[in-house]
Amino acid sequence: MRLKHVLRPAVIISNLVAWLVALLWLLPFVGLFMTSTRPFEEVVLQGWWSLAGNYTLANYVEVLTDPQYDLATGFKNSFIVALPSTLAPLLIAALAAYAFSRFSFTMRNLLFVTILVIMAIPQQTMVIPLFFLLKSMGLLDQLLGVILIHSSWGIAWITFFMRNYFSMLPRDVEEAARVDGASYATIFFRIILPLSLPALAAAAAIQFTWVWADFFFALIFLYSPENMVITQKVVTIKGQYQIDWGLLSAGSILAMIPPVLVYAALQKYYLRGMAGWVTGKG
């Protein structure tokens, strides 16, 4: 019975398609990884797809140690930008989302629609006004400027995301606390936030990755070498007349590691955050 179910043509086909898509999805990464582990001559002469040849970590060592690439500064700056740009909007948006989901106030719906509209605006259209805004604030080529922009951008979607999660939380766990004498602040920090850990973790993982991977804003708002983030630093590995593909790939893979680690660390919560509230599970 069970075997029959597993071997049904529809099941086989859908599995094949899923694997195919997954492999296609994985292919660029495989290419990147292969390239990063081969000497320059082999990459240029044979391409990454040939399995024969020499494997080496030389590219990694070089990209990390050669001072002209200065990935360390890039990593440091990326962390300085990504951490506050994840935590600050998370806290602010969670507070806003709670208000949107629990209290009625004038223009609540209008405000919420505004947030949705902001989410739909392409970043590129905003870049010129933002440039002049940062310039007038004296925050151009400052990490703080980029932090503010990423945080504002994050608040919109995280508010939307968290409000939906809060609306799924059963009301009576809050009302029980209210009857017991808890203030709204106590309810929010001691009941709501702990219960929302899965959603907060999911939002944190997405926002962190998004900020970390950003190249566009960084390119426009940060231009001194000492202020560049990792995505910009990786690009500088590419020389003006010659591209060492091995070095570039190694740098790219290194740059990917932090968001992957964040995903891995939060994965347990992440899945539950996406799946929603399950009654009685702690």
Place this chain on the structure above:
Amino acid sequence: MASIMLEGIVKRFGKTVALRGVNLEVRDGEAMVLLGPSGCGKTTTLRIVAGLERPDEGRVVFGGRDVTNLPPKDRNVAMVFQSYALWPHMRVFDNIAFPLKIRKVESSEVRRRVRWAAELLEIEHLLDRYPHQLSGGQQQRVAVARAIVTEPEVLLMDEPLSNLDAILRVKMRSEIKKLQRRLGVTMVYVTHDQVEAMVIGDRVAVMNYGEVQQVGSPQEIYNEPANTFVATFIGSPQMNIVKGVISGGLLSLLGTQIEGVEGVEGEVLVGFRPERIVIGDGDLKFPAIVDFVEDLGSDVIVHLSVEGAGELVIAKLRGAHASLKPGEKVLAGVMRSDIHIFDPKTGRALKHGV
């Protein structure tokens, strides 16, 4: 401890009127049960007492203190929710201790009080567990322990037993009653289960359509229902209600008559309970044909059709009558004292016992 007064409570949700002028007094230390079908407003009433909802009109008074506009935390109430509403991220100990910690009770006192509440509910051995590691019955006990740990003036319960299985429900309802007696706390208890209401309530307020239909002891509610709604809602199977006419003290119904019915004239509704019907005896006797017999072992539910009158009457008889067969002719009877007269227009009770 405190008495509770609800005066003319009106509550609207948008265009729906949930409560249309509820007046109710709960005496100090009394167990008051709000009983009614779903949507009757009993839970809304409870939430207004708790302070979770604010009434659009009317006043809520606790022992002389007007609390209508006070938030729950200033009312010294505690509430047990239908879903128990335990906090899944806290251990049982922390769940019970939470209301004390909110009140900034010293930690040695918190431990002492939590232990006291846990012992009362026999859950001392569960204090280190998380709610999801407990059975439904255990979760329920934790919810009750959390409610009593602050020794509130008013204890509110919103259908606390409806998620338990039948056997546990019967056990818990008498435990809750004993606990309430022992603590002497004023309790308001919401249920749609009439047996639960009768067991737990010192008095029962039967509600329907956002109004209190009748308040009284379980005996009063059963013996002297204020109207046809209360009469048919309380008791199982529900009270038989048939049409009748009274003229000059002569009540005619079911193709028969009874004399000496004073004080009422004209068309009426006549009610009598299935369990008060006897075969072959009674002040009012009417011939009927057995339609259908439901044998419950201890009792038999017999559906009778009354010849000529076109009315159906249900009788609840002793198990000895299980031998009745469909089609059999019987003479059913009721005592005068078991007959209720209702106004056919308003449904209001006019007379209990003729």
